[in-house]
Amino acid sequence: MKPDTLTQRAAQCGPRTLIIGDLHLSPNRPDITQAFARFLDNEIDGADALYIVGDLFEAWIGDDDLSDFTLAIADKLKQASERVPIYFCHGNRDFLLGPRFAQRCGMALLPEPEVLELYGETTLILHGDSLCTEDREYQKFRRLRNRPWFRMLVLSLPLSLRQGLARRARARSKMQTQMKDARIMDVSPKAVEALMEKYDARRLIHGHTHRPAIHDLPQRRQRLVVGDWYTQDSVLVVTPEESMLYSRAL
Numbered sequence: 001m002k003p004d005t006l007t008q009r010a011a012q013c014g015p016r017t018l019i020i021g022d023l024h025l026s027p028n029r030p031d032i033t034q035a036f037a038r039f040l041d042n043e044i045d046g047a048d049a050l051y052i053v054g055d056l057f058e059a060w061i062g063d064d065d066l067s068d069f070t071l072a073i074a075d076k077l078k079q080a081s082e083r084v085p086i087y088f089c090h091g092n093r094d095f096l097l098g099p100r101f102a103q104r105c106g107m108a109l110l111p112e113p114e115v116l117e118l119y120g121e122t123t124l125i126l127h128g129d130s131l132c133t134e135d136r137e138y139q140k141f142r143r144l145r146n147r148p149w150f151r152m153l154v155l156s157l158p159l160s161l162r163q164g165l166a167r168r169a170r171a172r173s174k175m176q177t178q179m180k181d182a183r184i185m186d187v188s189p190k191a192v193e194a195l196m197e198k199y200d201a202r203r204l205i206h207g208h209t210h211r212p213a214i215h216d217l218p219q220r221r222q223r224l225v226v227g228d229w230y231t232q233d234s235v236l237v238v239t240p241e242e243s244m245l246y247s248r249a250l
């Protein structure tokens with residue numbers, strides 16, 4: 001993809017919806033933060049909506065953990081949200097992001113899955129970790145994590161303790177990811193089919209796996225996966241006619 005293709009495309013298109021995810025923003029990666037700021041400044045105008053499908057942040061341990069870094073991102077999103085509606089669904093890294101911070105960013109929090117009619121097609125939007133059902137161990141943790149009492153308990157811990165826990169959880173997850181079979185880290189085709197069947201959906205949009213692709217499925221269905229922003233950006237553009245994945249080096 002040529003460097004300016006996305007900008008040109010965005011400038012030319014009519015109705016369109018943009019989807020991104022897995023930016024994993026952190027103070028350690030100013031290059032990703034800059035790329036995100038450029039994207040918000042130059043590439044969203046005229047879009048019907050921007051969906052962020054989770055793992056916007058590398059880690060989120062509560063809306064009380066504000067820093068210059070997180071406040072600058074909130075400001076940037078807030079400005080952008082005055083031009084284009086922004087929606088956010090939680091990822092596994094930022095499942096504790098709450099209504100307070102979302103409001104500061106001008107983004108609306110979505111349920112999982114978000115079900116919407118997008119240009120005439122029933123579309124599901126979610127982070128995607130719930131579809132990785134082969135990873136039993138992770139799903140067990142996920143069920144615990146989703147319980148309101150667990151969130152309340154975690155959020156009631158002192159900030160410094162939560163920071164330590166988050167560091168340990170990240171190190172552990174990195175180690176496990178290296179050990180696990182690549183197949184169980186991907187979505188389960190059965191889980192995808194069951195979810196799409198349940199909502200009679202034609203389109204399923206997610207991130208999490210860091211395997212950007214547009215998969216054509218039986219019955220005119222599509223599974224669209226946005227990639228991470230580690231070395232390149234990844235933007236899914238859905239228009240009434242087609243869906244396209246764009247990427248360019250950071």
Ligand code: MN
Nearest residue numbers: 055091092208
């Ligand atoms: Mn994830």
